[in-house]
Amino acid sequence: MLTTYPNPAFLWRVGALLTTAGVIAGAFGAHGLKRRPGITPDNIHAWETAAHYTIYNGLSLLLISLHPRFSTHRFAGPAIATGGFIFSSTIVALVLNRERFKALGPITPMGGALMIAGYLSLAF
Structure with missing residues (x-):
């Protein structure tokens, strides 16, 4: 059944995947990136x-x-997930190869703004 809003199970899965990706990225940053x-x-x-x-x-x-x-x-869940993904993934790309991905620099704040908008929407 197609719905016009995210369902809790989908948000749970996305949250679990993002948390896992963040832990893996943190571990790589602490051990492999410095090399x-x-x-x-x-x-x-x-x-x-x-x-x-x-x-x-x-x-x-x-x-x-x-x-x-x-x-x-x-709006909230999709905006937080999408904005957070854009924000973090563009930073990762820029760290790994700034010259190749320099066009992503201006996109990073757009991801941050979308993420912030998602959190703000929870207040209303």
Whole structure:
């Protein structure tokens, strides 16, 4: 059955996947990323930010999926998931190869704005 809003099970799965991806990214950042040539302390910090936000958004989606009202909110969950993915994945791409992915730089704040809009929509 096709619905016009996300269902709680979908949000739960997306939240679990984002949290897992954030933990994996954090582990790679702590152990494997430092071995790559050209990685600076600023790159490590940016990577950590991306990993942390991926975990925060994943955990948030897990919680939202349990809420009786917000688990079917038409905007909040999808905006948090999409915005968080765009925000974090563009940072990761820029850390791994800034020259190749420099066009993604201006997209990062758009992902952040969408993520923020998703959280704000929970207040109304």
